[in-house]
Amino acid sequence: MNLTRGYSDEVVRPYPVGTIGNFDGHHLGHHALLKRVVETARSARGTAVVLTFDPHPVKILAPHVDLRFLTSEEEKRARFEQAGIDDVVSLEFTHALLRS
Helix, strand or coil: CEEEECCCCCCCCCCEEEEECCCCCCCHHHHHHHHHHHHHHHHCCCEEEEEEECCCHHHHHCCCCCCCCCCCHHHHHHHHHHHCCCEEEEECCCHHHHHC
C-alpha cells in the first residue's frame, strides 16, 4: 500500500475508485465502504484509494473541541492495508484548502 502526503497530479492511478473520510475506529460501515471500493477497483483493474486529512478537520474548524481518536494513524494504515486499499492520500487540512 502506498501512502502519499499531499496531492500530486503527477501520480498516475489507473481507474481510481475512492472514498473520503477519517475512518477513525473502522466500524462495520467503514468495512463495508472499503470493501465496496476495493471490489469496484478490482473489477475494473483499477486502484482502490482512500483520501483522508491530517490534521483532522475538527482541529482546524473547532480547535476548542477536545477531539480524541479511537485508533492511531498506524492502526488506520494497517486496517486500510488489510482491507486491500492500494493508495492512501493524506491532505493537510488548512483554511487555504477550505478556500480552494
